[in-house]
Amino acid sequence: MAASKSGVSKPAVTSFQKKTRSKLISISGTRPSVQNGQLLVSTGVTSLDYLLGGGLAVGTVLLIEEDRYDSYSRTILKYFLAEGVVCRHELFVASAQDNPDDILQELPSPILDDVAIHKPAEQPRLPSDPPDSLDAMKIAWRYQNLPKVQTALASSSRFGHYYDVSKTMEPEIRQAAKCHRFYLPEHPTQSSPTHSTMLKSYSALLKSLQEVINREGFDLTTPMSNSRNILRVGLHSLGSALWGDDLCCRDNPRNGHALATFLYGLRALLRSSLSVAVVTVPSHLIQDRALMGSITRLCDNAIALESFKGSERETNPLYKDYHGLLHVRQIPQLNCLASKLPDHKDLAFKLKRKQFTIERLHLPPDLSETVSRVSRGELAGAPTAASACGTGTSGNKHLDF
Amino acid sequence: MFTELNSILNTNPDSITPGEFILISDRQSDASFLIHHFLSFYLKARCKVCFLGLVQSFNHYHAVSQRLGVSLLQAKEKGQLVFLEGLSESLSVLIPQEDNAGSQAMDFLRDPAAGLKSLYEFVRSSLNSPDGAEDWGPPVLLVDDLSVLLSLGVSVGAVLDFSHYCRATVCSQLKGSMVMLTRCEGEEEEDEGDDEGSERLLKGLTHQCSLTLHVQGLPTGYCREIHGQVEVCWRRRPVAGQYTPKKLFQYKVHDKGASFFAPGTSSAVL
Structure with missing residues (x-):
């Protein structure tokens, strides 16, 4: 290679050309999937991307079943929107509870020099940090050079950005992104004759989303222009009473098919456009499991968050390193x-x-x-049992072989 | 088309049994890979196929079929395949426009209580139409999937009526075949007295069909190497003299097919 480079002065014509598929559109913040060639975008949470097979495919819906206080699901939604701001995608935020502007103001601040994040020294050390005490532990020399077991899920190549949830995004960055808002209380409800199964609020939302998609050129059927972009749709707490839905309030909801019908329409819209959606649903309020199952089916990806906050698991020593469990419902x-x-x-x-x-x-x-491993149920009353077992060895603390 | 499944079911594209109604059902698992099998199977058998794709876009079915060696686009151009893309058809109903020029097939979205008559009319006209350009084999109707109709507000009775009408037309009158997928949620035993929609639909369809393929997750839980188990159950037709109504297989779905094996004989176990 070096010889040919020095000898040839004319523009290099080699047989080695990068194979590019003209079919794939290159948009910032996207990459094709290794598995099936789908265009993927990052959710903003690197480990979630890995879990979903590299990222969210454009044209799909991610359903997040909210945790009880909607704190972590909201965090993921904000991550998703923040990633859109950083990648210069357009946003569509809809909510019935908080003003979309409030959600946008809480977006986490991106860490743009991402080299620093890998340095462990940057993080302040706590005296009670368990990994530190582990590091100090003497282990046999032959194990010292083994790589540390990586528990966090991550893929080898980086995709998406890191965020600092302790800070909010600077207003300049935030305002650079084009954002469409849908706030139900401020939205005029039209009295057009819609069909019976869908609520007025949902059909207004669907219509507003379709207008944005058509007006801003996210539709795949429109002729290809040079600057294509992705529309990130964040829908907060669908199915809650504030949307006018009674899914969460009654055992036999009157409009039990409203949300499912809306999600069907949403899927239809997204599949024919360059957009991707994250929907949160307060599933712990929905009594009917079958209904929740059909809602899950009509989304593409589905994850459920189960936080330990307020449950007895919060104080369980087994879960002291975590804030909650994550269930993958559907891939x-x-x-x-x-x-x-x-x-x-x-x-x-x-x-x-x-x-x-x-x-x-x-x-x-x-x-x-x-x-000896103590089972989870016994852990609460463990001290007495442990001391009873340990009486034999209490005299000599150090094991001798 | 999975050749292993063909040998289990004792069929091949050259000799298909007329008048079959195959029901695919699943519980806590995903049986849609079987729909792709039957779609490519009947297209290779040169049948006239009407496909009601209610849950996915045409591109999805096309991409998967290409991996299985069948081009849906070509089949559509030749007139062998009639494809109803439920998603794109539904938009014109869900978001009413001024120029309402959608097809009538998805009319049930406008008023689910009215039933699925328009959808049945679509099936009948598309399978009956004497194109005459090329002579295709017996007509086949595939539906993916019926339970989404329940989610959209159609009653169980209406869906059962629809499948019964289709069976009378396609299986009896036209000597064709039918494949339908329905999906259930949750455990089998829970809510005994509660007549939940998808369970009632499954019972009703099981009564109508001639062969069921019931896909389940493993009872022992999630496994990477074995994706689940299929229960094959023939009704009415004793196989090759002896009466073997039920067979159980475990399966694993690959990139371009699926393998079926007897329980406990996965390559990961042996």
């Missing part, structure tokens, strides 16, 4: 026969000082003197 099969199932189904999430991560759930190492 779509898009343009292929087999869906990419995750390796692992026991997943937990935590909100670190600056970052939201999803990790494989594992039990903490048992560092007590009695090595």
